[in-house]
Amino acid sequence: MNAHLTRLHHLASQPSRHIIGLMSGTSLDGLDVALCRLDGHGAGTQLVLEQFHTVPYDEDTKARIRQVFAREQVSLEYLTLLNAWLGQLHARAVLDCLKIWQINPAEVDLIASHGQTVYHAPQHQHQRPDFALNATLQIGDGDHVAVGTGIITLSDFRQKHVAAGGEGAPLAAYGDFLLLSSTDEERLLLNLGGIANFTYLPRADGDARTAFSTDTGPGNTLLDATIRAHRPELAYDEDGRLALAGRVHEGLLAALLDHPFFAAPLPKTTGPELFGPAYLEAAQQRSATLDLCLEDMLATLVELSAVGVARAARAAFASRPAPVAIYTSGGGAHNPALLEALGRHLPEARFASTDILGIPGDAKEAILFAVLANEAVAGQPVAIGAGRQRVPAVGMGKVSFPG
Numbered sequence: 001m002n003a004h005l006t007r008l009h010h011l012a013s014q015p016s017r018h019i020i021g022l023m024s025g026t027s028l029d030g031l032d033v034a035l036c037r038l039d040g041h042g043a044g045t046q047l048v049l050e051q052f053h054t055v056p057y058d059e060d061t062k063a064r065i066r067q068v069f070a071r072e073q074v075s076l077e078y079l080t081l082l083n084a085w086l087g088q089l090h091a092r093a094v095l096d097c098l099k100i101w102q103i104n105p106a107e108v109d110l111i112a113s114h115g116q117t118v119y120h121a122p123q124h125q126h127q128r129p130d131f132a133l134n135a136t137l138q139i140g141d142g143d144h145v146a147v148g149t150g151i152i153t154l155s156d157f158r159q160k161h162v163a164a165g166g167e168g169a170p171l172a173a174y175g176d177f178l179l180l181s182s183t184d185e186e187r188l189l190l191n192l193g194g195i196a197n198f199t200y201l202p203r204a205d206g207d208a209r210t211a212f213s214t215d216t217g218p219g220n221t222l223l224d225a226t227i228r229a230h231r232p233e234l235a236y237d238e239d240g241r242l243a244l245a246g247r248v249h250e251g252l253l254a255a256l257l258d259h260p261f262f263a264a265p266l267p268k269t270t271g272p273e274l275f276g277p278a279y280l281e282a283a284q285q286r287s288a289t290l291d292l293c294l295e296d297m298l299a300t301l302v303e304l305s306a307v308g309v310a311r312a313a314r315a316a317f318a319s320r321p322a323p324v325a326i327y328t329s330g331g332g333a334h335n336p337a338l339l340e341a342l343g344r345h346l347p348e349a350r351f352a353s354t355d356i357l358g359i360p361g362d363a364k365e366a367i368l369f370a371v372l373a374n375e376a377v378a379g380q381p382v383a384i385g386a387g388r389q390r391v392p393a394v395g396m397g398k399v400s401f402p403g
């Protein structure tokens with residue numbers, strides 16, 4: 001038998017595994033690297049986050065990704081080169097982290113590599129009559145990560161979800177369900193990344209078929225793009241200072257909300273392909289706000305993100321406006337302006353960070369891919385959301401051997 005297959009077989013039968021989760025999200029701020037120890041699998045999964053670091057992308061890396069990111073037309077040569085280049089970059093980032101942590105790569109059992117989403121195309125978004133399907137593309141090939149690190153790597157998690165009838169996202173529900181279901185309360189796990197999304201978790205003794213995750217609309221993506229356009233020296237509106245100094249422009253907000261995505265049924269996914277500069281400029285034109293000051297723009301975009309979350313949360317809890325616990329994660333959870341707006345739109349909710357559940361908010365997405373890899377190797381397809389469209393019960397991740 002192939003020695004790597006023997007190793008994988010051995011790993012699958014062990015009581016615990018060391019798995020590095022890698023996530024590079026829509027904000028292009030860097031690569032999140034989470035070294036996890038995962039004991040057991042399925043409902044018995046126990047997680048210890050042993051190390052976490054975000055390896056920041058330098059300006060050259062950001063610029064390279066932006067050449068293709070969410071763009072309808074790109075150079076095929078450039079995309080091909082970037083796929084390999086990013087895989088190698090991610091492999092080096094893992095080795096750098098292991099060196100800093102003084103851990104031998106041989107002590108790591110698996111890498112779970114999300115890669116970089118460069119284009120997300122659910123059917124409701126691309127609306128092409130010649131392609132009646134959902135599709136999504138992540139690059140930073142897993143073979144390069146495996147060969148570059150010498151560690152067996154699982155990657156390209158989203159294709160199976162699409163193949164089985166999903167939109168390829170959000171995948172958070174599968175890991176959230178295993179790690180964070182509670183016997184005491186129903187939960188929303190709200191991730192405020194470039195795109196905002198949440199997982200609805202019924203109580204652990206409740207009906208697992210009702211668990212699901214959905215995108216809710218923009219999180220930080222339009223805020224970051226707006227800052228970059230007005231103040232190129234700033235990466236984002238730190239601590240929401242500029243947004244807090246502005247006032248919501250109701251006309252612009254109404255124009256932004258006048259998009260079918262916000263009324264579409266759950267679960268749904270989206271990306272910067274939709275919520276990008278063209279969408280924003282069209283809404284500004286319709287509301288005659290092309291010369292709105294930066295502070296008011298940001299205040300309005302914060303409001304948009306919060307309204308998107310609140311509308312989806314109310315749809316998730318349609319029949320029960322009961323108090324609900326909302327646990328935040330992702331970069332937007334550090335933005336007081338966004339948290340203030342969310343509190344106003346969901347006054348019945350209790351907000352806290354996922355940190356108090358033992359999952360640091362900045363590491364959560366990388367951890368979730370480690371959990372998916374753990375299930376792919378040692379577990380079963382996670383059965384949630386049965387009866388809902390677009391939430392297939394599948395195992396996810398393709399295996400790359402280092403040699």
Ligand SMILES: Nc1ncnc2c1ncn2[C@@H]1O[C@H](COP(=O)(O)OP(=O)(O)OP(=O)(O)O)[C@@H](O)[C@H]1O
Nearest residue numbers: 025026027193194195220236239330331332334335
């Ligand atoms: N202190 C802060 N104040 C305001 N905003 C912040 C702060 N820290 C982070 N952010 C926001 O969070 C963003 C990064 O978020 P995060 O890393 O969760 O995104 P991502 O994982 O790339 O996105 P996605 O989950 O959509 O893939 C930054 O670009 C910024 O907009």
Ligand SMILES: CC(=O)N[C@H]1[C@@H]2OC[C@@H](O2)[C@@H](O)[C@@H]1O[C@H](C)C(=O)O
Nearest residue numbers: 117120169170171172193195197365
């Ligand atoms: C296609 C894609 O990469 N989607 C991301 C993105 O970033 C946030 C949101 O949009 C979410 O749907 C998803 O990531 C998380 C990790 C998920 O799949 O749960």
